[in-house]
Amino acid sequence: MDKVCFVVSPQNPFKTQSSLLDEIHRYAIVQRTIDEDERFEVSNIEFSMPKPSYTADTLVKLSEKYPDKEFALIIGQDNLKSFHKWKNVDFLLQEHDVYVYPRTGAAETKWDKHKKVHLLDAPEVEISASFIRNSIKKGHDIRWLLPSEGWKYMEEMNFYK
Numbered sequence: 001m002d003k004v005c006f007v008v009s010p011q012n013p014f015k016t017q018s019s020l021l022d023e024i025h026r027y028a029i030v031q032r033t034i035d036e037d038e039r040f041e042v043s044n045i046e047f048s049m050p051k052p053s054y055t056a057d058t059l060v061k062l063s064e065k066y067p068d069k070e071f072a073l074i075i076g077q078d079n080l081k082s083f084h085k086w087k088n089v090d091f092l093l094q095e096h097d098v099y100v101y102p103r104t105g106a107a108e109t110k111w112d113k114h115k116k117v118h119l120l121d122a123p124e125v126e127i128s129a130s131f132i133r134n135s136i137k138k139g140h141d142i143r144w145l146l147p148s149e150g151w152k153y154m155e156e157m158n159f160y161k
Contacts, residue, residue: 004074006030006042013052014082021159023047033150056088059096072097076128077106077119084110093117136160 008030010023020026027044034040045061046053055073062071073092077100083089092098093116100117102124111117127145135142137160143151154160 001072004040006034006040007046007058008042008044009046009053011051011053013054013087014085025157025159029150029153032153033147035149054087056086056092059092063095072099074099074101076101077103080109080111080117081107133160 008023008027011020023044027042030042034042045065046058049057049061059071059073062069073096075098080100086092093114096116098111098114098117100119101122102120104124104126112119132142132145136154139161143155146154
C-alpha cells in the first residue's frame with residue numbers, strides 16, 4: 001500500500017451516537033496522532049455523507065473522487081463476525097480487497113477463506129479503542145500506549161474521564 005487513510009465516521013451504524021465522541025474531536029485526535037508520518041492521512045469524507053455511514057458507500061465515493069486510485073479496506077478480525085450485516089458486503093468484496101488484522105480470541109468466520117479477504121500474519125496487539133477509553137475513565141495512565149500528540153489532545157480536552 002502506498003498510503004493508509006483513516007476515515008473518521010460521524011456515525012457507525014453499529015454504535016449509538018451518544019456513545020461516540022464528536023466527530024470533529026475524533027478527527028483531531030487522529031490527525032494529531034498521525035500528523036508527522038507521511039504514510040498516513042486522515043479523511044473526513046463521511047462528514048458530508050448521509051448518516052449513518054456505510055463503508056461500501058464511502059468506498060464508492062472515494063473511487064469516484066480518485067478514479068486513478070485503488071482502495072482496499074483494513075479491519076480488525078473481530079469485525080468479520082458481523083461482516084454479513086454490512087451494507088452491500090457482496091459488492092464491497094467484489095470491488096475491494098479486505099486486509100484483516102488478527103485479534104486475540106476472534107473466531108473463524110465464513111469470510112476467512114474468501115479470495116478478497118486477506119488475513120494478515122502480524123503480531124496480535126491487546127489494545128483497542130474500548131480498552132483505551134475504559135482505562136482513561138478508570139484513571140489509569142496509559143499515555144505510553146498512544147502517540148504523544150493524540151494523547152496530549154485527549155488530556156487537554158479531558159476526554160473519556
